[in-house]
Amino acid sequence: MTALEKYVPILKWGRTYNPALFGRDMMAAIIVTIMLIPQSLAYALLAGLPPEVGLYASILPLIAYAIFGSSTSLAVGPVAVVSLMTAAAVGRIAAEGTADYATAAIMLAFLSGLILVGMGLLRLGFVANFLSHPVISGFITASGLIIATSQVGGLLGIGTYGHAMPELLGSIWASLSQINFYTLAVGMASLMALLWIRLDMKKRLIAIRIPAPVATTLVRAGPVVVVLLAIGASALFDLGGKGVALVGDVPQGLPPLSVPVFNLDVMAALIGPAFIISIIGFVESISVAQTLAAKKRERINPDQELVGLGASNIAAAIGSGYPVTGGFARSVVNHDAGAATPAAGAFTAIGIAGATLLLTPFLALLPKATLAATIVIAVLTLVDFSILKKAFAYSRADFAAVIITLGVTLVLGVEVGVLSGVVASILVFLYRTSKPHTAIVGQVPGTEHFRNVLRHEVETHPEIVSIRVDESLYFANARFLEDCIYERVSGRPEVKHVILMCPAVNAIDMSALESLEAINERLKDLGITFHLSEVKGPVMDKLRATQFFAHLTGRIFLSQHEAVSALNGKNNR
């Protein structure tokens, strides 16, 4: 594999492309296109952008991903959480519906693209690791709730604003008297229809002897039928004239190419959000890509995925779109429909481009309430409170991280929410490792094993204190170790030796080394010698490079058994 092939995977798989693969990719593309049309329109509205921008964001980004992406199943495009984050970030610097708002969304995609490509080239994919599972779960659930709530206005025909719960609920409450009942009817009908399609339709189709694969495909086309029915109803009953908000005129044709407008103030305001969106988008995308790759026994290269997603976002900026990432539902559909190479994405792009050329005139009459219903149904899968129960049962630390992320995201919004979660999970981790598990150990009679005196029947010697510490030693627990050892020897004049048993010490940093030196000095003042046992190879290498062994009053023993035998023997002599 050449370097170019590494960064441009299409050069590799493109060489062996053949009609069989083409057929599979084409089939997948048709199904994903049908699924993507209503979603693209709806997510653009969620992002505060005109609906056609959703279609634009589903054309060039897919082609860019087909060239630079490494997953054969991932389907990129507008997704719910990133759309909400776009609305929150752009809404802070421009008013919805203005040209500045659209320009800022394009800049956000561009910055996000640069960040992702940069992280990919610098191999910084590991940064995503700092989003722990509880943080992601809490964040996604909170985002789903916020998104669903933000669509309540669309379903009731009232205006709402805000990207966090207090503002949203307040604005719903304030305009509750202005409900448009025609809109409510359309919204509820769409919601019911979409729910039925999701929960019941396949069963019914199979009951009337339609083969399962055909039924699955029909279910996937279901939302498009709802959209068509809503357009029909809108025309038939003149819903627009009755105060139901319609999508309105949508420009027909391919997306106008755009160049990001380089305004330093706007860039400064968007760079932070762009970073958070990039990381969230990457984490969402890579987990889907890895899950689907495993099913095909393929491997995903996270750094190349960063490049692929980055290229998609730069393409989104060029094609008048907004930030995109790999979507979970559409990728699963793409995979199930048999997509064999990233070309399936390119064919989807062609399908969406066709839609923007041919279908847009019909969209003018589509009630926005139907799109709101589409979003509500789509995000319901994001909301998962079971993580709360699971985390509570597993550990208080993980539970705290979920609760903080969930709560802060709901109350203060997506960016503060995810940052709080990351900070909380890091602090919780540091706190836990700052109070490591320690045990006084003794010898299991008749063996060379040493175990916790509190849990086992073991032999100890009054003049020897053996302490095992079950954690790497570093700055946050260095002082704890000092306290722990002084406590075990204070008021016990019979103690002659302290042995620190280190089989679980994977590293000793400089602060911990200082503490070990302080312990050695203070024990020396008390007439106690200080020994280490079962020190790991890499840790020994580090310690050997210092003066520690020169000052150590005691010795280093390969095993605890050796240590106790030697010291006990010495005292008996």
Next chain:
Amino acid sequence: MTALEKYVPILKWGRTYNPALFGRDMMAAIIVTIMLIPQSLAYALLAGLPPEVGLYASILPLIAYAIFGSSTSLAVGPVAVVSLMTAAAVGRIAAEGTADYATAAIMLAFLSGLILVGMGLLRLGFVANFLSHPVISGFITASGLIIATSQVGGLLGIGTYGHAMPELLGSIWASLSQINFYTLAVGMASLMALLWIRLDMKKRLIAIRIPAPVATTLVRAGPVVVVLLAIGASALFDLGGKGVALVGDVPQGLPPLSVPVFNLDVMAALIGPAFIISIIGFVESISVAQTLAAKKRERINPDQELVGLGASNIAAAIGSGYPVTGGFARSVVNHDAGAATPAAGAFTAIGIAGATLLLTPFLALLPKATLAATIVIAVLTLVDFSILKKAFAYSRADFAAVIITLGVTLVLGVEVGVLSGVVASILVFLYRTSKPHTAIVGQVPGTEHFRNVLRHEVETHPEIVSIRVDESLYFANARFLEDCIYERVSGRPEVKHVILMCPAVNAIDMSALESLEAINERLKDLGITFHLSEVKGPVMDKLRATQFFAHLTGRIFLSQHEAVSALNGKNNR
């Protein structure tokens, strides 16, 4: 020990106080008083406050510490680093020399006192652990350099400003033409005299057959003699009339009692700095206290120390002072001079109170350059570049933490500096643990030991991959582990079993548990069973509470040897 005795240690040691202890405490108090007078005046100037405030800060805080403190050696009062931090914090909201400035310094002491007492009562002393040794060393060295540089103006008779290097050096350079040569002469003479006292005087005294203890005491009184000589010279040569800055009129009498002025804006501006000052002051103080306690075979209770220092700072606020903490040099002197109980501090306070009543009229003529020289000599001991070499030799991570703290403190000031250091050392730690050491292991022939295949001659079986991971598994390395395992099995269809050897895994958090579940699922898709060996007791307890074992395709083995024997045997059947 009752709860009250725990929080008010004087109730305990006071009961057994006797004339012998009184004599020892009295002797120590006299020596510390003599040492403290010039230092208190000088540090107040460093903090941007009138010199008498330094004396005030050496009265009530010492009495408060005698009541609430737990160290029998610690001497509290104004110290260099905290004075610099006070100047940086207060200088941001008020101009030096104004009433607002003094009020803000009092509020800073008050807030710092509340924070310290609060942390003590909530047992939050562990927060100080997040200041790693490299961060403290880098910070103290940088602070020493900044303080010494800030005194250059005083030694040259020019005005300087700023609390970080670029500003300080710029202001020195800008007014270099205005050097007052009389000031320069006084400054240099004071500097030389103080240096001689520190480096040479004791040797000379012993050479003329003065007993060593007497010589030590005379050396400690030396700086007071320099102050007296400077006052004499000032009167004799009318230095004030020649443009040498003098201390000027100092109010005679005990400190006026003050109540902090509760201004919300000021409090909001000072709460952050107060927190940082509290932590830095506590860390400085507790290390001195613990070192000296160890020499007396006593133990320091960190949480009670927080209460003691907090009470001292609240007392400083009431007594028109500014933030205080335990000083290194004076505590060592106090200890060496035989202080037996915290009463020594109370007697020192009485000494300083006497000085404010009797000596202040003489201070008017003292050149400020002499105080600047006192500061320069005192902070030279703070500057220690050997940490750079030591950290570089030990680990790049620790070196990075030193360099970042040192550099940022010098360039951007104390608060940003210490925060950058803390953040850097946490990130470095997370980065290190996010890429843990892993090894493929094999059996050392003829033993039950398993070692790294790269380091040892060992036996392996083609259908078994044994991976040992030398780190707790948590969110930052969960994905790394997944990648690591997939890499070891991809393209090796002969692999039937993966054994994860966990003797160094001290914890598994929820993110890592998710990863283990994902690994299990994906290996299952590949027809590979997944096993764990040598899982620690506490980790097993956690895992047992989950569904993990129910889904695990393989088994849990007590030892790696057992695992390989069982799996190898199974395959041979």
